[in-house]
Amino acid sequence: MIEDVREYIDRLQTDGYSVGEDHDDDPVLIDATGQAVDTWRENYPYDERLERSAYDQEKYALQVELIKFQNWTSEVGGKHVLLFEGRDAAGKGGTIKRFMEHLNPRYARTVALVKPTEREQHQWYYQRYVQHLPTGGEIVLFDRSWYNRAGVERVMGFADDEEYERFMEQTPLFERMLVDSGITLTKLWFSVTRSEQRTRFIIRQVDPVRQWKLSPMDLESLGKWEAYTAAKEEMFRRTDTDWAPWTTVKSNDKKRARLEAMRAFLSRFDYPGKDADVVGTPDPALVRRGIHAVGD
Numbered sequence: 001m002i003e004d005v006r007e008y009i010d011r012l013q014t015d016g017y018s019v020g021e022d023h024d025d026d027p028v029l030i031d032a033t034g035q036a037v038d039t040w041r042e043n044y045p046y047d048e049r050l051e052r053s054a055y056d057q058e059k060y061a062l063q064v065e066l067i068k069f070q071n072w073t074s075e076v077g078g079k080h081v082l083l084f085e086g087r088d089a090a091g092k093g094g095t096i097k098r099f100m101e102h103l104n105p106r107y108a109r110t111v112a113l114v115k116p117t118e119r120e121q122h123q124w125y126y127q128r129y130v131q132h133l134p135t136g137g138e139i140v141l142f143d144r145s146w147y148n149r150a151g152v153e154r155v156m157g158f159a160d161d162e163e164y165e166r167f168m169e170q171t172p173l174f175e176r177m178l179v180d181s182g183i184t185l186t187k188l189w190f191s192v193t194r195s196e197q198r199t200r201f202i203i204r205q206v207d208p209v210r211q212w213k214l215s216p217m218d219l220e221s222l223g224k225w226e227a228y229t230a231a232k233e234e235m236f237r238r239t240d241t242d243w244a245p246w247t248t249v250k251s252n253d254k255k256r257a258r259l260e261a262m263r264a265f266l267s268r269f270d271y272p273g274k275d276a277d278v279v280g281t282p283d284p285a286l287v288r289r290g291i292h293a294v295g296d
Contacts, residue, residue: 026094026254026255027203029199029202029203029206037199039193039195039196039198039199039252040196040199040252040253041252042193042194042195042196042252043193043252044193044250044252044253045250045285045286046253046256046285049253049255049256050253050255050256050259052255055255055256055259058259059098059255059258059259059262061275061278062259062262062263062266062278062279063098063101063102063262064275064278065262065266065274065275065278065279066099066102066103066262066266067102067103068271068272068273068274069266069269069271070103070104070107070108070139072271072272073107073137073138073139074107074137077136077137078136078137078182078184079133079134079135079136079137079138079181079182079183079184080134080138080139080140080183080184080186081133081134081140081141081142081178081183081184081185081186082099082139082140082141082142082186082187082188082265083142083145083147083185083186083187083188084096084141084142084143084144084145084188084190085144085145085147085151085187085188085189085190086188086189086190086191086192086251087190087191087192087197087221087228088197088201088217088218088221089192089197089200089201089204089218090190090191090192090197090251091190091192091251091254091257091258092143092144092190093143094254094258095188095190095254095257095258095261096110096141096143098258098262099141099261099262099265100141103139107137107138107139108138108139108140108141109138109139109140109141110140110141110142110143111129111132111140111141111142111143112142112143112144113128113129113132113144116128125146125149125163125166125167126146126170126174129142129145129146133178133183134183146167146171146174147171147187147235147239149163149164149167150164150167150168150171150231150234150235150239151228151231151232151235152217152221154231155221155224155227155228155231156217156220156224168234168235168238168239171238171239172238172239172241172244175239175241175243175244176241176243176244178244179243179244184268184269185243185244186247186264186265186268187244187245187246187247187290188246188247188248188249188261188264188265189232189236189246189247189248189249189290189293190248190249190251190257190261191248191249191250191251191293192251192252193252194225196252197222198222201218201219201222204218233294236290236291236293236294237291237294240289240290240291245289245290245291246289246290246291246293247264247282247287247288247289247290248287248288248289248290248293249261249264249286249287250285250286250287256283256286257286260282260283260286260287263279263280263281263282263283263287264282264287266279267279267280267281267282
């Protein structure tokens, strides 16, 4: 347990930590001896991070497949929703960026809602999300979603027991309505280990251009690790359904996580010109169904 998270991170910052770049926005934490901090190895199935050259090649090929998918979606009037969930600093935003990088922004958009307004607090809980759902030919990516109620609102006490139970009971029904209306729903959970999350928070504190990413809520979450774990597992138990299953992605290595998220999504669909060799199948060492990941 960290009694004072801010003091902990400030102390690490003054102990000689700095940030090095692995390229683009993949920073590496460097300790006082000049060595890269390797907390990403914690409970990770691979001994080395994916090399940049291999990552760039695979990412490009998968992004071509995403363009094919988008063209098909536009032609047939498909409607697709992707939810990106996970602990703070798990890599959701970076993965969304790679999904969106070469898509036509007229037909693909990201939704990242801020704290509900007073008016929204008195609406039907799902109402603020429903207005952002796709029409025919659109792909919508939610950077966090209605599952805020199952996670941060539950752990931080922003939702009472009655609101939480209502959410858990209604969400499978709500998602069934979405799917029955013709919307495909892909729910991705990015799983980062405790030590690696701390490292990423330190990077955000040390690097001036990333400090905006570190909120007081992020810091407080470090001291509530077990509570967030319990909330996540209960969410999987009660909202992982046949029509809207959860997919978990181990994200200590951000590069592999991005590729596997793309692969997990694309593997769900048959679309014209799909390159099965590129899409392949998700790596079972990194990707699992949510309900099967309970207890991991």
